[in-house]
Amino acid sequence: MAESGRRVILSVENVDKKFPRVHAVKNLSLKIYEGESVALLGPNGAGKTTLLEMIEGLQFPDSGEIFIDGLTYGKDEKKIRQLMGLAFQETRFPEKIRVFEALELFSAFYGGTRARIMEILELISLTEKKDAFVNNLSGGQRQRLALGIGIIQKPKIILLDEPSTGLDPHARREIWRIMADLKKQGSTLLLTTHYMEEAEELCERIVVLFKGKILADGPLEQLLDQHASHEIIEFKLKNKSAALIAKLEKLNKVSYFHFNKSTSAGVMHVDDAAVILPDFLKRVGRQNLESFAARPLTLDDLFIKMTGRHLDG
Numbered sequence: 472m473a474e475s476g477r478r479v480i481l482s483v484e485n486v487d488k489k490f491p492r493v494h495a496v497k498n499l500s501l502k503i504y505e506g507e508s509v510a511l512l513g514p515n516g517a518g519k520t521t522l523l524e525m526i527e528g529l530q531f532p533d534s535g536e537i538f539i540d541g542l543t544y545g546k547d548e549k550k551i552r553q554l555m556g557l558a559f560q561e562t563r564f565p566e567k568i569r570v571f572e573a574l575e576l577f578s579a580f581y582g583g584t585r586a587r588i589m590e591i592l593e594l595i596s597l598t599e600k601k602d603a604f605v606n607n608l609s610g611g612q613r614q615r616l617a618l619g620i621g622i623i624q625k626p627k628i629i630l631l632d633e634p635s636t637g638l639d640p641h642a643r644r645e646i647w648r649i650m651a652d653l654k655k656q657g658s659t660l661l662l663t664t665h666y667m668e669e670a671e672e673l674c675e676r677i678v679v680l681f682k683g684k685i686l687a688d689g690p691l692e693q694l695l696d697q698h699a700s701h702e703i704i705e706f707k708l709k710n711k712s713a714a715l716i717a718k719l720e721k722l723n724k725v726s727y728f729h730f731n732k733s734t735s736a737g738v739m740h741v742d743d744a745a746v747i748l749p750d751f752l753k754r755v756g757r758q759n760l761e762s763f764a765a766r767p768l769t770l771d772d773l774f775i776k777m778t779g780r781h782l783d784g
């Protein structure tokens with residue numbers, strides 16, 4: 472299972488999945504190496520959850536194969552459950568159960584120990600809440616508990632579907648802190664997210680999914696480099712004559728230009744805004760310009776360029 476010195480822990484091979492009206496995942500292949508943290512990014516309906524659930528064994532591909540540390544669901548489901556931890560966007564707990572009891576219940580499936588439960592309580596910062604009823608926890612605390620339950624068996628690979636969706640910024644940071652700790656302990660992380668910030672904070676590799684296919688795959692820096700742009704200039708015009716737009720489109724060293732006539736707003740992806748701006752301002756003319764701003768290019772900008780859609784749309 473080693474490739475170029477790295478061990479492949481998850482291998483998705485030519486996986487295809489169709490629903491009656493949607494071709495959700497299209498002949499997709501993906502390898503994830505031990506210790507990697509990978510974010511699956513994409514807009515609604517891109518196929519992220521379907522792919523993740525096939526990796527989790529909750530759905531089955533129409534064709535293709537999935538290997539988890541060399542194992543397949545058909546033969547080795549029990550072993551896979553031992554080495555794979557799951558945390559869902561929303562976890563329902565039985566009523567009238569306390570935090571410690573919830574962890575104990577799930578720990579029993581894996582022959583876990585009390586020491587492991589205490590370790591998890593520390594990791595998810597719920598030691599002081601161990602006797603509280605789960606129903607009385609805040610959304611963030613409940614999400615941390617779900618994460619703790621998902622990793623009780625010390626899994627090698629942890630899959631998370633939108634781990635911090637719906638949480639306030641503080642609770643989100645807490646989840647990120649836990650995930651960063653797990654990463655430090657050597658776990659492999661695969662998560663789906665709508666939040667670029669989450670991907671940037673936790674993952675060294677980003678896989679962009681769109682309409683069931685991988686559109687881009689690599690470290691964020693590499694993705695930005697491939698598109699030869701590091702900054703974006705956003706502008707709004709008072710005059711949107713075709714002649715003016717054509718003049719702007721011909722600017723040198725612009726890797727992407729888009730102008731929306733109905734909003735009079737435009738964007739340009741450039742390597743260095745300071746180099747482009749003098750020429751841009753000269754061409755546009757002060758009287759034609761309502762506003763402009765330059766800022767670093769983000770993954771969302773890149774995503775709009777590739778797909779015409781926002782990551783969170």
Ligand code: ATP
Nearest residue numbers: 490491493495513514515516517518519520521522
């Ligand atoms: P989101 O970010 O909204 O969760 P996603 O990228 O996770 O989106 P999926 O949930 O995998 O996307 O859905 C991919 C496509 O497959 C969508 O068009 C969705 O409507 C469709 N789909 C998903 N599950 C089913 C199902 N059980 N039956 C029919 N269609 C489905």
